[in-house]
Amino acid sequence: MRDQELEERLRTAVEHAAPNALDRILASCGPQTQTTAVVPMRRPHARRRWAALAVAAALVLVCGLSFWHAGNSVASVVSLDVNPSIQLQVNSKERVLAADPLNEDAQVILDGMDLKGTQLNVAVNAIVGSLLQHGYLDKISSAILISVEDQDLQRASQLESSLTDTVNTALQNASSGAAVLSQAISSDAELDSLARSSNLSVGKAALIRDVQSLNSSLAVDGLAALSVEELEQLRQTGAARGLPIGKDAAAAAALAYAGLSGDTAVWDADPELDETPAHYEVEVETSFGEFEYNVDAYSGQVLSGPANIQTAAPPASSGSTAGITEAQAKSIALTDAGVQESAALGLQVKRDWDDGRLFYKVEFRTDGLEYEYEILAADGTIWSAERDGDDDWHTSFSASSTVSIDAAAAKSTALAHAGLSASAVTGFQCELDEDDGCYRYEIEFRANGQEYEYEIDAATGTVLKAEIDD
CATH class of the missing domain: 1.10.12 (Lyase 2-enoyl-coa Hydratase; Chain  A, domain 2)
Structure with a gap:
């Protein structure tokens, strides 16, 4: 109103x-036949009443x-974005007036929920629970964006902080290592118009506007197709290289390189746009093992991962020859990191075949850091160990203490992996390097305006590292 x-x-x-009926009453009195003193009606008490x-x-x-x-009245608009995008209209008492799904995935998340009239923190807990149940926040690289739009920016900031605590608690209780991003937004008619016209949440629209301010050549439609993780990483890195290819295109490139189709494999892609080179990590799960690929985020070129894996698939019985169990692999990784299992969020153990070897890949998050281990299933050897954001934290365990292949074999391995012939490259360098008794070949060369760097295990010929820089 x-x-x-x-x-x-x-x-x-x-x-x-308080109607004044005096005139109407006097008018109803007829003319008087004798002179009388008319005493005016007094109604001071009635008037006061x-x-x-x-x-x-x-x-x-x-x-x-x-x-x-x-x-x-709507006081705040709260957006929750993962891939499902959900928008909550909230009054000044922090009660939900409306809960709107903004895409088909969000309709599934809200199915069967009647959140109108519920307290905001209760509604958010219910939504996060549904997101977890449907697998949107079960990976260590997953992220949820919380956005609060309000005319009162101080109130928006307070609500943002409160909801961030609520979501963090819910994720910790579910042992999820997903990251929580948040922002407070002052009410903006132009931003609201952008959100409505593109069928986006206000929070994702704000993120897109921030990215466009860094690179005005990027169109809204292209950015809207990206996930909140991709948009946040573009914002952090300046978005100078343009629009990345996206998860679907990265997965398609990996599957084609592996000689697989979407009907024979299940995949998941995680953006790593803030690393050099910017890439997507694509995990491909098949009936005969799991495989990992790195795909350039802008060219779509496969940087690492086995080609045509169906022709090189290990026998089905290979898994039974593993010397250690998943539980033992988990224990090895946690012990090495010095982390208690109760403190390891988003703990995952997966089987992964690589170059005919079976590994256990162990991932977890604690104290804001992500850990990733590869444990050799045959004997429990730590093949590699990484901690996000700290390249010098751990030495690689994968290099051998013996030299079984020569430089020519290492060169052939690197060129074959890159899909290049010796005549197509320039500036080729190959050096045998020893570190703490472990030997590997470090190889560098240039081709097609790009620089390639490889590390080849001197004992097995395994590609330990493959990078391409523009």
Whole structure:
């Protein structure tokens, strides 16, 4: 109800609460036949009583309309974005007035929920629970974006902080290592218009606008197709290289390189746009093992991972020859990291075949850091260990203490992996390097305007590292 309508109703209520009936009563009296003294009617007490009633009625009307207005007016708009995008309209008492799914995935998340009238933190807990149940926040690289839009930026910031704590607690209780991103946004008509026209949440629209401010050549439609993780990483890195190919295209490139189709494999792609080179990590799961690929985020070129894996698939019985169990591999990784299992969030153990070897890949997060181990299933050897954001934290365990292949074999391995012939490269360098008794070949060369760097295990010929820089 507009303020003008409210004032008009109050004025009408006061005018009609105490009617002046004196003129009507006198007019009903007939003419007098004798001279008499007309004593005017006195109603001071009645007028006071009517006036009091009028004031009381007005106060009741004001309070009632104010209460209705406060309870039904949108004070804040809260957005939750993963891939499903959900928008909650909230009143000043932090109760949900409406919960709107903004895409098909969000409709599945909200299916069967009636959140209208519920307290905001209860509604958010229910939504996070549904996201976990449907597998959107079970990976260590997953992220959820919480956005709060409000005319009162201080209130938006307070609500943002409160909801971040609520979501973090829910994820920790579920042992999820997903990251929580958040932002407070001042109400903006232009931003609201962008969100409506593109069918986006206000939070994702704000993220897109930030990225466009860094690179104005990027179109809204292209950015809208990206996940919140990709948009946040673009914002962090400046978005100078343009629009990345996206998860679907990266997965398609990996599957084609592996000689697989989407019907024979299950895949998941994680953006690593803030690393050099920017790439997507694509995990491919098949009936005969799991495989990992790195795909350039802008060219779509496969940087690492086995080609045509169906022709080199290990026998089905190979898994039974593993010397250690998943539980033992988990214990080895946690012990090496010095982390208690109760403190390891998003703990995952997966079987992975690589160059005919079976590994256990162990991932977890603690104290804001991500850990990733590869444990050789045959004997429990730590093949590699990485901690996100700290390249010098751990030495690689994968290099051998013996030299079984020569430089020519290492060169052939690197060129074959790159899909190049010896005549197509320039500046080729190959050096045998020893570190703590472990030997590997470090190889560098250039081709097609790009620089290639490889590390080849001197004992097995395994590709330990493959990087391509522009």
